[in-house]
Amino acid sequence: TYTALMDSLCKTGRDDDALKLLDAMEDGDCSPDVVAYTSILYNLQKIGRKDEASIILARMKQKGCVPDLVTFNALITSIGRSGDVDGAFKIYTDMQDVGFKPDVVTYNALIEVLCKADDVEEAFNMFQKMVDDGCIPDVITHTELLKGLTKTGRIDEACRQFRKMVQAHCVPDVIAYNTLIHGLIKSGQVEDGYQLFKHMKGKACKPDLVTYKILMDAFCENNLVHMALELSEEMEGDMVVNSLLLSSLARSGHVDDSYKLFSDMVIKGWKLDVKSCNSLISGLANARNLDAAWQVHADMQKAGVSATVVTYTILIDSLCKSDRIEDATKLLGEMKEKGIEPDVVTYTALIDGLCKAGSLHEAQLVFGEMTRRGISGNAVTYSSLIRGFGKGGLVDEAEQVYEAMQASGCKPD
């Protein structure tokens, strides 16, 4: 019971509650089991609370709870996701030192870490090692390698990898197909991607919503709006396709079509989602049509879709870029009043606007407010500030910001 509760707390992002529960369990007579510890370790590490995670790990061992294979695998994944390749591999050696044999999940996690770091060569070395170790690669292994290849622009090798997977009697699933279709499209081979889509439809693999999203985006971006429409009709019955189409259109510069669809959906009372509405607002803002952007903001709320931090960030950014910094600052206040917490992107948009307007002192104040709220700046934030100060001739201040950036452990990119 406690363990299940712990898991749901972790998964819903209520990490502090999960930690409290863990404390209570440790103090009480019902000690947490390895599952509870693994769940909390994984989630803490995943959201970057590295130090707390190591404390919990030490406490777990001290309480006599022994990490199992799943614990190690979870650590590899969560540490690897933070970009710490060496840290992930350290767990891999540690687990072997205490006698655990890596399984397919371990190898897949490591291969994924390497692919994410664009080290496909090393990923293939792990693949070989896995095979030598008698561990049988599965569809996930192959898909990860496939993705690694497409991501690094090696589309031909990716196609070969797909064939190899089939030869290895590994049946490609919808994710494998989606990965390759997306890769083909990104390398400019839209037609080949479409052919693969038709092939999968004809065979045992049913396309899913992700497949349709990938293709609709591709068609819109290549000015093949009619093809995107055709696809959306094919998916009729699924109300979400309309939102997805609206989003695709907005992001590809077909703002008018997107707006028409939006208005249509509002009138018909069809379900809208906030991400699609945000795409449209952003598209309209980029097209310098702020009136329409605000209209969508109003209409979506009437239709029962609440604005999020992203919605406000788009609007704040658009105000800044139209030299309406005062309004942008006001809007930041409004969102806070509504209980919507600005995040690092929101603050950075405003800071950048202030810097570009030459209000460097104001920018510093906003940066201070952000920091006081416990939000750290990232590479984008610092680069805005440094550029701003540099342009204003405040070289010393620029250098101070640079030092603050290094002190905060933020790497320039």
Place this chain on the structure above:
RNA sequence: UGUUGUCGCGAG
């Protein structure tokens, strides 16, 4: 009850 792969929203 915990761990691995694909897609759409915002900042320099």
